[in-house]
Amino acid sequence: MSIETLFATLEQAAEKPLESARAWKQAHGTRVVGSFPMHFPGELAHAAGALPVILQENHDPITVGHGMIYPFYCGYTRSVVDQVCKGDYDFLDAIMFGDHCVQVLGAADVVRAKLPGTRVHFYQLISSMSDPWSLGRARETFLNLKEGLEEMIGHTIDDEAIRASIKLFNRNRQLLRELYDLRRSGAAHISAKQMQLAVKSSMVMDKAAHNALLETLIGEIEARAATAPAGVRLYLSGHFCQAPKVGVLDMIESCGAIVVDDDLYHGQRFISTDVEEAGDPLDALAGWYLQRNLKVPCPTRVDQNADWDGYLLDAMKRSNAQGMVVLMAKFCEPHMYYYPLIKKAFEQRNVPHLLIETEHELTALEGLRTRVETFVEVVKRRSSTRRAAA
Amino acid sequence: MSIIIEPFAAPQKKANRLKTSSLNNKLVNSYWSDVFGAREQGRKVCWYEGVAINPLMQAADMAWVHGEAWSALLAARNGEASSQAAAENGAYMKELCSYARTSIGCSLVANNRSGEASGASFSDALNTGTLAENCPAPDMLISAYPYCSTGQQWDEALFRLFGKKVPIFNISVPWVWGNKKDAVYLGGSEFKEATAYMVRQLKECIKFIEEQTGKPYNWDRLYEIMAYTKKAGQLRMEAMELCRVKPAPASFFDWTTSLAPVNFVPGGPEIVDYFEQVKAEIQERIALGVGAVPNEKYRLFWDGIMNWNKIGWLANKFAGWDASMVAGRYTHMGFWHEYESINAKDPLEGMAINYLVCPINLSAPLMIEEIIKLCRYYEIDGVVLHAARTCRAFSNPQYLIAEAVGKRLGLPVAMFEGDMVDESFYKDEIVNSRVEAMLEAIESRKRMRAA
Numbered sequence: 102m103s104i105e106t107l108f109a110t111l112e113q114a115a116e117k118p119l120e121s122a123r124a125w126k127q128a129h130g131t132r133v134v135g136s137f138p139m140h141f142p143g144e145l146a147h148a149a150g151a152l153p154v155i156l157q158e159n160h161d162p163i164t165v166g167h168g169m170i171y172p173f174y175c176g177y178t179r180s181v182v183d184q185v186c187k188g189d190y191d192f193l194d195a196i197m198f199g200d201h202c203v204q205v206l207g208a209a210d211v212v213r214a215k216l217p218g219t220r221v222h223f224y225q226l227i228s229s230m231s232d233p234w235s236l237g238r239a240r241e242t243f244l245n246l247k248e249g250l251e252e253m254i255g256h257t258i259d260d261e262a263i264r265a266s267i268k269l270f271n272r273n274r275q276l277l278r279e280l281y282d283l284r285r286s287g288a289a290h291i292s293a294k295q296m297q298l299a300v301k302s303s304m305v306m307d308k309a310a311h312n313a314l315l316e317t318l319i320g321e322i323e324a325r326a327a328t329a330p331a332g333v334r335l336y337l338s339g340h341f342c343q344a345p346k347v348g349v350l351d352m353i354e355s356c357g358a359i360v361v362d363d364d365l366y367h368g369q370r371f372i373s374t375d376v377e378e379a380g381d382p383l384d385a386l387a388g389w390y391l392q393r394n395l396k397v398p399c400p401t402r403v404d405q406n407a408d409w410d411g412y413l414l415d416a417m418k419r420s421n422a423q424g425m426v427v428l429m430a431k432f433c434e435p436h437m438y439y440y441p442l443i444k445k446a447f448e449q450r451n452v453p454h455l456l457i458e459t460e461h462e463l464t465a466l467e468g469l470r471t472r473v474e475t476f477v478e479v480v481k482r483r484s485s486t487r488r489a490a491a
Numbered sequence: 492m493s494i495i496i497e498p499f500a501a502p503q504k505k506a507n508r509l510k511t512s513s514l515n516n517k518l519v520n521s522y523w524s525d526v527f528g529a530r531e532q533g534r535k536v537c538w539y540e541g542v543a544i545n546p547l548m549q550a551a552d553m554a555w556v557h558g559e560a561w562s563a564l565l566a567a568r569n570g571e572a573s574s575q576a577a578a579e580n581g582a583y584m585k586e587l588c589s590y591a592r593t594s595i596g597c598s599l600v601a602n603n604r605s606g607e608a609s610g611a612s613f614s615d616a617l618n619t620g621t622l623a624e625n626c627p628a629p630d631m632l633i634s635a636y637p638y639c640s641t642g643q644q645w646d647e648a649l650f651r652l653f654g655k656k657v658p659i660f661n662i663s664v665p666w667v668w669g670n671k672k673d674a675v676y677l678g679g680s681e682f683k684e685a686t687a688y689m690v691r692q693l694k695e696c697i698k699f700i701e702e703q704t705g706k707p708y709n710w711d712r713l714y715e716i717m718a719y720t721k722k723a724g725q726l727r728m729e730a731m732e733l734c735r736v737k738p739a740p741a742s743f744f745d746w747t748t749s750l751a752p753v754n755f756v757p758g759g760p761e762i763v764d765y766f767e768q769v770k771a772e773i774q775e776r777i778a779l780g781v782g783a784v785p786n787e788k789y790r791l792f793w794d795g796i797m798n799w800n801k802i803g804w805l806a807n808k809f810a811g812w813d814a815s816m817v818a819g820r821y822t823h824m825g826f827w828h829e830y831e832s833i834n835a836k837d838p839l840e841g842m843a844i845n846y847l848v849c850p851i852n853l854s855a856p857l858m859i860e861e862i863i864k865l866c867r868y869y870e871i872d873g874v875v876l877h878a879a880r881t882c883r884a885f886s887n888p889q890y891l892i893a894e895a896v897g898k899r900l901g902l903p904v905a906m907f908e909g910d911m912v913d914e915s916f917y918k919d920e921i922v923n924s925r926v927e928a929m930l931e932a933i934e935s936r937k938r939m940r941a942a
């Protein structure tokens with residue numbers, strides 16, 4: 102399979118996640134368990150023999166959803182409400198989730214009300230990460246989730262099954278990180294859009310099938326000699342539950358820039374941390390949950406041991422990026438709380454960054470283009486002044 | 492010359508506010524005067540957000556600044572602008588919780604004074620219009636936010652803005668969602684577990700307080716405080732329940748101005764006395780047939796948080812429509828309303844229960860049942876839903892509430908946007924047209940019934 106065909110397959114799943122999950126269900130007779138982003142492990146649902154699918158924002162205009170959620174909510178929650186009102190989630194066997202961003206909770210209540218016959222369960226993950234009981238509480242939550250899944254399937258899930266799922270999911274994260282390494286080092290030219298497709302498809306596809314595709318893809322990429330792409334090296338940050346619109350990513354890269362790294366949820370944030378494969382699997386998942394936030398700090402958690410602003414400055418250095426584009430989903434409160442710290446830290450170090458607010462409705466792309474072009478020029482100028490000074 | 496037409500302008504009538512409200516002002520002023528002077532007396536100051544954990548601090552002889560109460564106070568006294576501007580200059584965006592923005596603005600200002608105590612007295616700050624500039628800086632932070640992630644992040648923002656130097660304690664309040672079939676209001680295995688988890692955390696919080704004050708915790712004092720708190724909670728609920736009569740002697744707007752004594756004013760004989768007087772005034776009004784509005788024609792329910800810049804304005808506005816706002820989620824479903832669950836000799840569990848069932852922490856099905864009970868009890872004709880633009884916690888279930896009261900009780904609703912302390916989200920013309928449409932629907936329902 103060519104690289105292009107492989108990406109086309111990933112795109113099919115990433116852009117039509119519910120269709121792809123429904124087809125999988127029909128073909129394999131497995132249950133499908135939906136979840137909301139961003140910290141909920143799919144491993145347990147997989148160990149229960151189900152296909153875990155992270156519910157995505159879609160591209161359809163919000164119509165019936167308007168009657169169930171105010172317009173001053175992030176695109177993700179509005180889109181979820183719209184999808185459930187349109188009956189898109191009817192085929193799911195369960196929805197299980199654990200994050201408690203206040204906006205997603207609003208959507209969750211609507212989802213449960215619209216799906217009276219579906220198991221819509223909430224297992225609240227502790228979001229205060231550095232308390233002495235954070236680890237224990239996370240484990241208790243995963244135990245409750247496991248019990249909820251067992252109730253659904255009618256039998257227990259043994260530790261071996263969970264360990265096997267953990268292994269499979271770790272492999273998936275490792276393969277995706279390999280793609281990142283290839284891009285960061287310049288050994289391969291992988292566009293921001295392609296990277297998103299690779300990660301987003303992992304959120305909705307069967308992991309074994311996804312691993313097989315990734316292995317072939319990496320083989321093909323390594324076999325093809327790549328010329329290091331030219332352009333201003335940019336780092337993309339932010340955008341949580343929802344994937345940035347592909348149109349925005351393409352636009353950024355068409356302004357003389359290449360994206361070399363990111364901390365997007367539909368990116369590095371999702372794949373940053375593996376789960377311990379030996380020992381008690383619930384301990385391992387609880388440990389993973391806390392470590393993950395130290396690897397890539399998340400503004401939806403509170404963690405006295407993690408600093409997102411400092412992390413970003415270091416990450417930019419590691420990936421040799423010259424500027425950062427902050428993608429913020431409009432109305433995303435966690436992001437709004439932390440952005441001022443980032444802005445201050447970046448200004449103090451004189452590292453250029455550009456804030457772009459995005460909306461569910463993709464409008465004003467041309468206006469954005471002008472801002473990105475100007476930003477790219479600024480970054481170029483600053484980089485050459487720095488070089489001259491060095 | 493332009494002609495301004497006001498087709499929906501409400502006739503000029505005034506709400507008949509409770510006289511005892513002025514006592515509330517006294518309590519509030521004396522409380523804040525005490526907080527402003529606390530550091531000079533060698534007492535620690537804690538900033539906290541969320542549920543009313545102040546009894547825990549009072550028993551340790553600390554002073555406390557409840558972020559929401561402080562922001563509401565600034566708004567009610569027209570003093571919020573400077574701190575909101577400071578937050579905006581610090582890149583905190585307008586779509587963020589306006590309570591948080593106001594409080595963050597105060598922290599930025601306090602930082603400019605290097606975190607020193609305000610240096611001003613409360614009355615001086617009040618008289619010179621510099622309350623926001625003079626909020627006493629914290630020695631510690633406690634976050635105890637139910638349901639709303641924004642609350643916890645607000646505290647974390649403060650922690651970082653104070654350079655991570657002010658110790659912080661987080662209480663994680665579980666949302667009462669109900670996975671299990673036995674889940675009911677105040678009951679079921681999950682609720683029990685959540686209560687136990689809360690009690691564990693309250694105990695840890697007390698240890699934190701001991702560490703910060705360097706003194707052993709005064710449990711006897713806590714029992715005493717909680718006995719007063721329980722009594723005040725009971726009197727308030729009884730007084731509110733008396734308002735079932737027609738005309739209702741007090742309104743939601745009166746109850747919002749009566750929240751301080753069950754929210755942050757120290758627990759003691761004063762708060763009990765206050766609600767005794769309120770209850771007596773209600774009884775007196777009932778005897779005389781006096782209503783909260785001069786001519787009660789409609790009985791309404793307020794869903795959502797209060798619009799603090801607009802209390803008086805809204806009270807008069809609805810009086811102008813002959814509409815009495817008899818009850819509300821905010822006032823009637825929180826603030827020690829489950830006082831019966833408090834055992835003053837062993838209060839942590841009862842406190843935890845009250846925190847868990849506060850007006851935002853119930854998932855929609857449980858919350859809706861409670862709202863329906865209230866609408867029936869108070870014989871409500873229509874529901875006003877105030878969609879606080881920057882408080883999604885309160886706005887979240889409102890479409891489901893509107894749908895349920897419409898389907899199950901046949902009540903018309905009026906939804907409009909506003910905010911807790913950011914005036915700019917409130918649009919008077921929209922409020923007028925939505926409320927008028929609802930009142931029209933109530934009228935036609937009455938006509939249909941009569942026919």
Ligand code: SF4
Pocket residue numbers: 175176177178202203204205341342343401430432433434435436
């Ligand atoms: S974290 Fe941001 S994007 Fe995710 S649900 Fe909350 S507001 Fe929306």
Ligand code: SF4
Pocket residue numbers: 559588589590591639640641642643645851881882883884885911
């Ligand atoms: S959004 Fe509402 S509930 Fe949340 S912190 Fe602000 S005022 Fe509190």
